[in-house]
């Protein structure tokens with residue numbers, strides 16, 4: 681019971697090992713859906729991109745950013761999301777297990793909680809799970825390269841998947857035949873198959889599919905009008921301003937410098 685002398689069992693706490701993240705490093709937590717190849721089939725995801733599933737992932741990431749401290753940016757694609765904790769964060773004394781487990785459990789419970797908002801006609805058949813990992817990046821360049829790596833991965837996979845599913849859904853190929861057809865092809869050749877055989881210009885595919893989703897944390901001053909009535913005065917309208925945090929979702933390039941030049945405060949403040 682609390683407040684009493686330590687019990688003789690207390691010594692077992694010494695078995696816990698410290699897992700403090702190195703100071704002054706960016707802490708990235710990435711979560712990834714467990715066996716979502718199967719999960720997506722069982723829940724009738726549209727292939728290659730189920731837009732409901734992507735919006736649900738974004739909503740879960742927003743909730744993580746709303747609930748947990750010190751996340752300055754997140755990036756998601758497919759069944760994964762990366763969360764960047766500010767390098768100066770001292771949340772839970774920088775314990776890696778706290779960063780990782782809080783992100784994974786908040787994300788997982790959100791996925792179930794928000795499911796029916798996005799999948800109105802598709803029941804959730806079983807509880808999904810997510811894995812998590814923590815990686816430290818000591819420099820801004822390392823962090824940017826990490827995010828570029830995930831966005832490049834999104835692009836490569838999406839181009840492949842877009843052609844693959846066209847060959848299967850409209851070209852009538854079996855998955856095995858479509859895979860054979862694409863083995864060893866370069867990006868230009870995949871673009872060419874899409875264009876010449878299916879009349880699709882890959883450039884015109886939705887940005888969310890090609891670039892993934894970036895969520896920022898933005899402090900905004902919200903101005904609203906309110907009616908007030910002071911004693912002995914007429915009722916009148918006044919403007920009240922209050923600071924609110926918003927979590928806008930973007931689908932832009934984060935590999936080049938432009939995004940970082942336009943949003944200089946993400947990594948500095």
Ligand code: ATP
Pocket residue numbers: 712713714715716717718720725726727728729730731733734758759
């Ligand atoms: P693991 O448990 O190792 O992560 P996994 O089956 O989840 O296994 P991933 O490499 O994470 O493998 O791939 C996720 C898979 O989930 C994709 O290959 C795709 O089939 C499916 N998927 C994820 N998001 C979507 C989506 N929005 N629309 C359609 N399919 C999706």
Ligand code: ATP
Pocket residue numbers: none
């Ligand atoms: P932290 O995020 O640090 O874990 P916490 O508020 O969860 O903060 P804990 O030390 O984990 O703190 O204590 C959990 C608290 O939850 C208990 O003190 C109690 O108030 C409440 N609680 C948990 N389970 C029950 C229960 N079955 N019935 C009533 N209260 C409960």
Ligand code: MG
Pocket residue numbers: none
């Ligand atoms: Mg407890």
Ligand code: MG
Pocket residue numbers: 712
């Ligand atoms: Mg995986």
Ligand code: MG
Pocket residue numbers: 712713714715716717759
């Ligand atoms: Mg997965």
Ligand code: MG
Pocket residue numbers: 712713758759760
């Ligand atoms: Mg994945």
Ligand code: MG
Pocket residue numbers: none
């Ligand atoms: Mg607790």
